[in-house]
Each structure stands twice: as C-alpha cells, then as structure tokens.
Amino acid sequence: MVMSTVFLEFWKRRRAELTYDWDLIDWEEEEEELRPQFEAKYSKVERVNPITGKPEPFQPFTDKLSRLMVSVSGIFLMISLVLTAVFAVVVYRLVAKEQFASFKWEFVKKNWQFATSGTGVCINFMIIMSLNVVYEKVAYLLTNLEHPRTESEWENSFALKMFLFQFVNLNSSIFYIAFFLGRFAGRPGKYNKLFERWRLEECHPSGCLIDLCMQMGIIMVLKQIWNNFMELGYPLLQNWWSRRKIKKGSPRQSMENKGILPQWDEDWNLLPMNPHGLVDEYLEMVLQFGFTTIFVAAFPLAPLLALLNNIIEIRLDAYKFVTQWRRPMPARATDIGIWYGILEGIGVLAVITNAFVIAITSDYIPRFVYAFKYGPCVDQGYRHEKCLRGYVNSSLSWFNMAELGNGNSGYCRYRDYRAPPWGSPPYDFTLQFWHVLAARLAFIIVFEHLVFGIKSFIAYLIPDMPKDLCDRMRREKYLVQEMMYEAELEHLQKERKKNGKRYNHEWP
Known part of the structure; x- marks a missing residue:
C-alpha cells in the first residue's frame, strides 16, 4: 500500500520528464480538434469558444445530462449482471459441495471443500472472460451515445466504463469470499439456508484466507496466461490467415512469393491496431495493479506473479508492436489521462480493503485478543508463543447433538464464540466475541488513519518534479x-x- 504511493509519486516525476522532453509542457487539450461525430451531431448549435474566441459546435446541457443518465443506467445494469453471475456461482458452490461430500472417490470426498472452491473458481473465470466481451461492446455503445467532444474525452469515458465493468467483474467474487463467505451461515441446529434448501457455505476450517488465496491465485494465473495468448497468439493467427486469403496467381501473390513485395504492402498486411488505442494495454496494467494491492495482505505472492508476468509482457508487447501490428497514428498527450486518477482511487481502496482483510478475514485480531486477554500470559504482561496455548480450544464452541433429534448424542465443537448448551442463555454470544469485535473495529480505524497518514507524508516528501528539471525550466x-x-x-x-x-x- 505504501509502495503504491511511492510508485505513483515517482510516476509523476517520470511524467514531468517525458512531458518536458517531448515539449508538451504548455500543450492544452483545448488545442485538440473536435471529433467528426460531435461536429456532425451538433453542427446546428454553436457557441464562441472562450479559449480560441471562434464559434464551434456546442452540446446543450440538457442533452448532455440526459445522455449521461442513460449511460449511468447502463453501467448499473451491467454491474447488476455481474452480481447476478456471482450469485449463480454461489448457488453452484452450495449445490456442488453436497455432491462432492457424497462422492464415490475417497480423495474427493475428504477434500470436498477444495474441490468445490477449485471448480467454482474455474467456472467463475470462464464467466469473467465471457462477460468481458459483452462489456466491451456495451461500453463502446454507451460512450458513443454520450457524444464526447474530443478524442481524449472519448477515451477517458470509454476507459472509465471498461475499468468499472472489468474491475467489478474480476473482483466481485473475491470480495464475496473475503467478507461474506461464512459470515451468515448460522450455527449447528440453526443454519441459514438459501431457498430453504441449501445450507449457506462456510469457510475452510483453517480460515477464509485459504479460499481467498485459491481464488486469487487461480484467477490471476489463468488471466495472465489468457492475456498473453490474446496479445501474441491471436495476432499471429490473424496475420497468418490474412496472408492465406490472398488469391493465388495474382500479381500481388507472385510478388509476395518472390519476396519483392514493397515494405508498405507488407506493413498493410499486418493486423490493424485496436480502434480503442492503448485502452486495453492500460486496462490490463491497472487491473493487475489493483489485484496486487487491494488483497496483498491475503495473497502476498501476487506482486511476484505480477513481476514475472510484466517481464514476459514487455518482450511480448515489443514483438507485437514491431512485427504483428501496423504502426499506430501518433497523438499528443501530456499524461496518461484518467488512468492516474483510477490508480489513486485503487490506492485508497487498497488501504481500506487490506484493513478489513487483516481485521475480519484473518485470525490476527482473535489471536491478539486471546493472547492479551484470555491466554496464559495475561498476568505476565508480554506476548510469546506460549501465550497462544489453548487458542484453538478457546475459539471453538459447544453444541449438543441431541437437539438435532436424529438419535445422535454427545457434544461437538464448531468455530464460533457462543455460550455452551448449559449456559444462560445457551448459544448466545460470549464476552470474548464482543471483545474481538471491538478490537477489529479499533484496528480498522487505527490502521486506516495510520496508513493514510504515512501515504500523505510520503507524497509530501517526494516532489512531483525532479529538482534538475525544475532548474532547467526556470x-x-x-x-x-x-x-x-x-x-x-x-x-x-x-x-x-x-x-x-x-x-x-x-x-x-
């Protein structure tokens, strides 16, 4: 989280150097030409540009607001579709766990929770990849519906929609596992059920972090493999197929067979660049940045996987841009546009999310409370490994199996902080539960304020422009x-x- 701040601050310094080297310090977006679609749509409505003093097409406020409302409604509709897909995966996990628990193979029967989580992740990944194709088309239609004024405004609007769609699509299931899985399952004898049939899923006995790590690891690895294939394998296949489509016996084909085809013709046979420009390239990196920062406390291996992927991706992108894609048209820009604001938003979200992961998803706070309040070292005033002796027993509650009415007798243990059947009242939350809850809330507040303070202090220490560049400009x-x-x-x-x-x- 602190490293994300350092990364963004040093990027601003690098951006200042690039802007100076390319002589874009004083370039403003007002100098950018209007989109032909915008001019054709609002050619009859004109106003004087306050910057240039010349008349130009103008989009009325009421028209802009109505189109924006339709676009926002479409965004919420697609996000609702994502949540519906996540709910479908949750239902699958509820149904599959019963099937795997009664499976004939003993190995699958003993590891039914891992089998349920693994298959659920794979199905979720296929849904994510399928919906991404739909999201791109919907974002394109909604952006054109807004009729942005310039190309940079069009790219910023399209990029924001694509990020919202794919971020929710990619991380909704992870948020479910981190903060909702097993929180509303109930207790033995009073389990909550979905549609009054399937019992809500619980976390693995070792904790919800196992399910969260499995979800993140599988999605991250599969997504990187898929992206690398689409960036290199797909252009290779497309260029190979386009060369085969050239008719045999034509003068062009004979020239190509002899190897004397002009360079511009060879370049024309290459795959055209994505019409969205570098939006896909930025989007991939921003989503990866969010994946490695938002849940880094739960999956510390994510930065290493991202580093290995980026080392490979640098060479793949270089090969793709040089040999498989046509040279794109250059365009002026003083920065990376809306992507920097998105990265800053991800940094803020990462602080909040990691605070909740440490406090709620992990066992750090319950262990801390036990060591200082209920463990064997309470009177000694210090924490040691011996202070956690008896923690597992303290985190388990008792249940009288005779209450189920199926002929079983005796007692079983389950993970919760509830009073025993002989308590008064039975199965009510104990004082330890409220101590743990208060400690979790206090940790979230202290952690967030502390990390935000450190982030602000680091941002203040690192200037946005290098001193030598500032001296050169002055x-x-x-x-x-x-x-x-x-x-x-x-x-x-x-x-x-x-x-x-x-x-x-x-x-x-």
Whole structure:
C-alpha cells in the first residue's frame, strides 16, 4: 500500500520528464480538434469558444445530462449482471459441495471443500472472460451515445466504463469470499439456508484466507496466461490467415512469393491496431495493479506473479508492436489521462480493503485478543508463543447433538464464540466475541488513519518534479524573459533613433 504511493509519486516525476522532453509542457487539450461525430451531431448549435474566441459546435446541457443518465443506467445494469453471475456461482458452490461430500472417490470426498472452491473458481473465470466481451461492446455503445467532444474525452469515458465493468467483474467474487463467505451461515441446529434448501457455505476450517488465496491465485494465473495468448497468439493467427486469403496467381501473390513485395504492402498486411488505442494495454496494467494491492495482505505472492508476468509482457508487447501490428497514428498527450486518477482511487481502496482483510478475514485480531486477554500470559504482561496455548480450544464452541433429534448424542465443537448448551442463555454470544469485535473495529480505524497518514507524508516528501528539471525550466524561462527584454529594449532604441532623426529633420 505504501509502495503504491511511492510508485505513483515517482510516476509523476517520470511524467514531468517525458512531458518536458517531448515539449508538451504548455500543450492544452483545448488545442485538440473536435471529433467528426460531435461536429456532425451538433453542427446546428454553436457557441464562441472562450479559449480560441471562434464559434464551434456546442452540446446543450440538457442533452448532455440526459445522455449521461442513460449511460449511468447502463453501467448499473451491467454491474447488476455481474452480481447476478456471482450469485449463480454461489448457488453452484452450495449445490456442488453436497455432491462432492457424497462422492464415490475417497480423495474427493475428504477434500470436498477444495474441490468445490477449485471448480467454482474455474467456472467463475470462464464467466469473467465471457462477460468481458459483452462489456466491451456495451461500453463502446454507451460512450458513443454520450457524444464526447474530443478524442481524449472519448477515451477517458470509454476507459472509465471498461475499468468499472472489468474491475467489478474480476473482483466481485473475491470480495464475496473475503467478507461474506461464512459470515451468515448460522450455527449447528440453526443454519441459514438459501431457498430453504441449501445450507449457506462456510469457510475452510483453517480460515477464509485459504479460499481467498485459491481464488486469487487461480484467477490471476489463468488471466495472465489468457492475456498473453490474446496479445501474441491471436495476432499471429490473424496475420497468418490474412496472408492465406490472398488469391493465388495474382500479381500481388507472385510478388509476395518472390519476396519483392514493397515494405508498405507488407506493413498493410499486418493486423490493424485496436480502434480503442492503448485502452486495453492500460486496462490490463491497472487491473493487475489493483489485484496486487487491494488483497496483498491475503495473497502476498501476487506482486511476484505480477513481476514475472510484466517481464514476459514487455518482450511480448515489443514483438507485437514491431512485427504483428501496423504502426499506430501518433497523438499528443501530456499524461496518461484518467488512468492516474483510477490508480489513486485503487490506492485508497487498497488501504481500506487490506484493513478489513487483516481485521475480519484473518485470525490476527482473535489471536491478539486471546493472547492479551484470555491466554496464559495475561498476568505476565508480554506476548510469546506460549501465550497462544489453548487458542484453538478457546475459539471453538459447544453444541449438543441431541437437539438435532436424529438419535445422535454427545457434544461437538464448531468455530464460533457462543455460550455452551448449559449456559444462560445457551448459544448466545460470549464476552470474548464482543471483545474481538471491538478490537477489529479499533484496528480498522487505527490502521486506516495510520496508513493514510504515512501515504500523505510520503507524497509530501517526494516532489512531483525532479529538482534538475525544475532548474532547467526556470533557467529557460529566465532566458526567454531576457531575450524578450533585450528585443524590447532594441526596439525602443530603434524607435528613439528614428524619432530623433525625424525631429532634427523637421527643426528649422
């Protein structure tokens, strides 16, 4: 989380250097030309541009607001579709766990929870990849419906929609496992059921982090493999197929067989670049950035997998842009547009999410409370490994199996902080439960404020522009002022000499 702040601050420094090197310091988006679609749509409505002072097509506020409302409604509709898909996967897990628990193979029967989670993750990944195709088309239609003014506005609007769609699509199941799985399952004798038939799923006995790590690991690895195939394998197949479609016996084909086809024709046979520009490239990196920061406390291996993927991706992208894609048209830009704001939003979300993961999903807080309040080292005032002796027994509650009415007798243990059957009242939350809950809430508040304070302090310490670049810019500004001063002084001297000659000539 702190590293994400350092990354963004150093990116701003790098962005300042690139902007200076490409002479884009004073370039403004107002200099960008209007989209032809915008001019054709609003050619009859004009207003004077306050920057240039020239009349140009104008989109009325009411028209812009109505189109924006339709676009927002479409976004919420697609997000609802994502949540529906997640709910379908949850129902599958509830049905599959019963099937795997009664499976004929002893290995699958003993590991029914891992089998349920593994198959659920694979099905969820296939749904994610399928819905991504739909989301891209919907985002394209909604963005065109808004009629953005310039190409940069179109790309920013399209990029925001694609990020919202794919971020929710990719992380909704992970949020479910991290914060909802097993939270509303109930207790023995009073389990909550879905549709009054299937008992709600619980976490693995070792904790919900196992399910969360499995979900993140499988999705991250499969997604990286799929993306690498689509970035390199798909262009290779497309270019191979386009070369085969050239008719045999034509002059062009004979020239190609002899290896004398002009370079521009060979370049034209390559796959055209995505019409969305670099949106897909940015989107892939931003989603990976979110994957490695939002749940890094639960899956510390994510940054390493991202590093290995990026090392491979750098070479694949270089090969793709040089040999498989046509050269794209250059366009001016002073920064990465809306993506920087998205990265900052992910950094804020990562702090909040990791605080909840540590406090709620992991066993860190219950262990901490037990060691300092209920463990064998309470009177000694320090924490040691021996202070956690008896923690497992303290985290388990008692249940009288005779209450089920199926002929069983005796007692069983389940993971919760509830009073025993002989308690008063039975199965009510114990004082330890409320101590753990209070400690979790306190940890979330302290952790968030502490990390946000550190992030702000680091952002303050790291300047947005390198000192040598700042000195060069100030030096250039000083030289320009000197040149303007000297030019104005020379102009005044010439005017004075000219006026002096005229005065001497007119004097009798």
